[in-house]
Amino acid sequence: MNFMVDINIPAPAQTVAYQQPIMLVGSCFTEHIGNSLQEMKFEVMQNPNGILFDPQSVAASLVSYVQNKQYREEDLFLLNEVWQSWQHHSRFSGMNRTEVVQMINASQQAAHDFLKKAEWLVITLGSSFSYRTTETVPGEQRANAGPEGAVANCHRAPSQWFRKHMMTIEETKSVLDNALHQVRYFNPKIKTIFTISPVRHLRDGVIDNNRSKARLLEVVHHLVNKFDRLYYFPAYELVIDVLRDYRFYDIDMAHPNYPATQFVLEKFMTHFVDEPSQQLAAELRKLAVSRRHKPFHPHTEAHQKFLQSQLLKAQELQAQYPFLDLADELKFFSGKH
Incomplete structure (x- = not known):
């Protein structure tokens, strides 16, 4: 008997190989895949802004890399004794304002240079929910919020500073379509892989989490059908519909655990990476395991x-x-x- 639903994963017309730089942008699930690829010695850059969840933040970050946007000290705000950027993860925050700007701009420059030569762009979308600042935010903390006050990270600011907005399908199509056009004009040879994160955003509630994921799925498949050299890898379906069991989740019941992420990675390697690279990656993985031996x-x-x-x-x-x-x-x- 077959106790698992089979899933058809069509291989892309072109597959990933060594010496093809890969940029990964998006949710925390992006970093599970990116860290594994990095360990296997693929040339990887991941999340130059830090972890991003919603389409607005992902699209804005990609456009900023294309344009090599450089930030000023005035773009930062002071909160909880550290300087922050609404467009960046807290790993960029710090107590020295000048150093924070320098760190952000160094990452911007590196992302601009890497994206220019990258042959693959992997985008993992986590949620349709976008957080927008409200009029309750003090003036000095309003710096650098995006369109309609969109922020990529709330930095544990007071909840009343934000309104929670579920992006519509049309909004999501618009921001991602614009970002893809700019990326492709900047780097005509780039190929893109979209995934939807299987991480369940339970704080949004089960019903709204499913609505959120459904909108992302609809938009991504619209884009895959619209653009050439744009592919979909079903990380979401592999966890939700194939593994389909809480034993494949961490203790929070939201994040896929190690066996689940390894299962997804194996499917990615099998279907999206060419055979010579798979063989080399297997040898490098053995070397990495040996290095961790205590x-x-x-x-x-x-x-x-x-x-x-x-x-x-x-x-x-x-x-x-x-x-x-x-x-x-x-x-x-x-x-x-």
Whole structure:
């Protein structure tokens, strides 16, 4: 008997390969995939603004990379003793205003340069809900809010400062369509993969979470049918409809756990990555697992032989694939870490 629903995952006309730079933008699920690709030594840049959930924030960030938008100190606001940007994750916040602006602008410049050469753009949308500032926000904290006061991160500001807006299908189509046009004009060779995050936004309520995801799905499939070189990877369906069990969620019942994210990654590698790259990635994954090995007795002859065997594998891979950066692995297995 078959205890799982089968799902058809059509491979894109072109598949991902090594030496093809990949930019990933969007929700926290983006970083699960991005971190795994990074560990397998793909050339990756992920979330230059930090984690983003809604289409308005994702689209605005992409346009800012194309335009290489540079921020000023006046674009920041002081809240909870640190300088913040409404368009960036809290990892960009800090107590020194000048340093925060420099950090943001360095990330903008790096994103602009990377997007120009990228061959793949992976966009993961998490929610249709966009938070917009209201008139209750003090004047000095209104800096740099987007259209209609849209913010990418609320930075734990008072809840009365915001109104929660579920973007309509037409709004979502408009902002993403505009962003894709600008990205493609900036980098004509780029190919795009859309995914919908399987993370369940339970704080919105189960009903509104499903409405939110449904709008994202409708818009993404509209765009996939409209543009060439734009593909859909069903991360959402793989968790919600194939795994379909709370044992594949973390303790919060909202985030897919490690087995679930690995299941999704395996499907991505099988259907969206070419076969030679899959084979190389498997070898690099073994090397990464070996590097995480924690010996009980690191000075034994057995462990030293283990290190030597892994060093030899790393040296062989480096010689066979000169484009790989295995400096950290070579240093680690040679005992110089």
